[in-house]
Amino acid sequence: MSQAWDFDKIIDRSQQNSDKWGKYPSDVIPMWVADMDFDSPQCIKDALIQRIDEGVFGYTYASKSLVSSIQGHCQTRYDWVPSAAHFVHLPGLVCALHLAVRALTEAQDRIIVPSPVYYHLTKAPEMSDRKLDRIPFVLKGNRWSVDLKTFEESCNKADAKMILLCNPHNPGATVYTQQELSAIHAIAKRHDLLVVSDEIHCDLILNDARHIPFASLNEDAAQRTITLMAPSKTFNIAGLGYAFAIIANSKLRQRFNQAREALIPAPNLLALVAAEAAYRDGQSWHESLLEYLRGNLHYIQERIAGTSIQMAEHEATYLAWLDVRAYQLENPHDFFVKAGVGISDGAGFGAPGFIRLNFGCSRSQLEQAMNRILIALESKS
Numbered sequence: 001m002s003q004a005w006d007f008d009k010i011i012d013r014s015q016q017n018s019d020k021w022g023k024y025p026s027d028v029i030p031m032w033v034a035d036m037d038f039d040s041p042q043c044i045k046d047a048l049i050q051r052i053d054e055g056v057f058g059y060t061y062a063s064k065s066l067v068s069s070i071q072g073h074c075q076t077r078y079d080w081v082p083s084a085a086h087f088v089h090l091p092g093l094v095c096a097l098h099l100a101v102r103a104l105t106e107a108q109d110r111i112i113v114p115s116p117v118y119y120h121l122t123k124a125p126e127m128s129d130r131k132l133d134r135i136p137f138v139l140k141g142n143r144w145s146v147d148l149k150t151f152e153e154s155c156n157k158a159d160a161k162m163i164l165l166c167n168p169h170n171p172g173a174t175v176y177t178q179q180e181l182s183a184i185h186a187i188a189k190r191h192d193l194l195v196v197s198d199e200i201h202c203d204l205i206l207n208d209a210r211h212i213p214f215a216s217l218n219e220d221a222a223q224r225t226i227t228l229m230a231p232s233k234t235f236n237i238a239g240l241g242y243a244f245a246i247i248a249n250s251k252l253r254q255r256f257n258q259a260r261e262a263l264i265p266a267p268n269l270l271a272l273v274a275a276e277a278a279y280r281d282g283q284s285w286h287e288s289l290l291e292y293l294r295g296n297l298h299y300i301q302e303r304i305a306g307t308s309i310q311m312a313e314h315e316a317t318y319l320a321w322l323d324v325r326a327y328q329l330e331n332p333h334d335f336f337v338k339a340g341v342g343i344s345d346g347a348g349f350g351a352p353g354f355i356r357l358n359f360g361c362s363r364s365q366l367e368q369a370m371n372r373i374l375i376a377l378e379s380k381s
């Protein structure tokens with residue numbers, strides 16, 4: 001297929017009120033929050049323009065054709081077709097994490113979360129008076145994965161009620177295998193726990209792993225799982241605001257919906273239009289994006305070879321998880337900002353001494369950032 005997309009193109013985002021580009025002074029390259037600096041696919045822009053030209057923007061429901069486009073996507077990519085009746089449409093995924101915890105567990109219940117992890121998975125229990133058990137990710141070979149023994153010990157506690165999974169895992173870039181998911185499911189079943197599975201990064205797999213939705217494992221998994229997905233990371237439309245939950249268990253769905261109704265608005269109508277176009281027509285852009293990201297990942301791996309930066313196997317996401325503990329930086333975030341690169345500090349995810357570097361950007365920007373990072377670290381060694 002010809003490369004119709006120009007991921008090398010530099011787009012000036014400095015005047016767009018972008019969270020990513022507004023955080024630091026203009027001489028700092030922002031490589032932190034999980035959005036990419038690429039143009040979204042043309043099919044999304046065309047669909048939005050067409051809808052804007054229609055000119056009336058009243059209350060809008062999620063259409064059957066949106067659901068069909070998501071089902072088609074799920075069938076092609078994960079061999080799993082969630083039933084249309086099980087969808088809950090949402091303006092974002094973070095609110096769904098918090099809502100699931102509040103609607104489906106009680107104060108003082110225990111929530112189990114493999115960690116270090118995207119901070120809303122730990123904030124959701126912390127902000128709602130639940131107990132939180134962080135289960136450490138450990139290196140198995142050269143791959144981050146959850147320590148199942150500690151996991152089971154926590155799940156065995158009498159007040160344990162829910163597991164929050166992030167698959168693929170952010171940060172750490174692990175795609176859970178069938179074997180790992182089955183082991184987690186067996187534990188969830190043994191201790192009768194609900195599972196909230198945040199799968200927002202599931203279409204950003206960079207090696208030959210396959211994403212397996214937790215709910216697709218078997219009927220028992222489907223009945224105890226709230227699956228959360230969104231097109232926002234894959235198609236770079238986080239600012240439009242759309243995510244969806246799949247909840248097969250009607251009682252859980254009812255409780256989730258009851259709590260949602262009064263507090264969380266329906267998704268923005270343009271977000272619905274964009275999501276449908278993305279899932280229906282965005283495949284060739286998506287495949288080209290993955291190729292470009294693989295190139296960026298390879299570039300990082302080459303640049304850090306021979307340095308004291310450690311990076312485990314990277315399976316998914318455009319977020320490199322770099323272990324810079326060898327440099328004993330007092331404050332890695334400030335150190336790298338001073339060097340001219342705005343990274344996410346691992347401490348924010350529960351892993352001081354690590355940094356998360358967003359490589360969803362042009363190769364030339366990545367090159368510049370890596371030059372700055374390596375020059376700054378050289379001065380420390």
Ligand SMILES: Cc1ncc(COP(=O)(O)O)c(C=O)c1O
Nearest residue numbers: 034092093094118170198200243
């Ligand atoms: C694992 C994970 N979940 C959720 C989100 C954010 O979801 P949303 O923007 O739909 O609220 C992110 C953003 O980085 C993420 O990495």
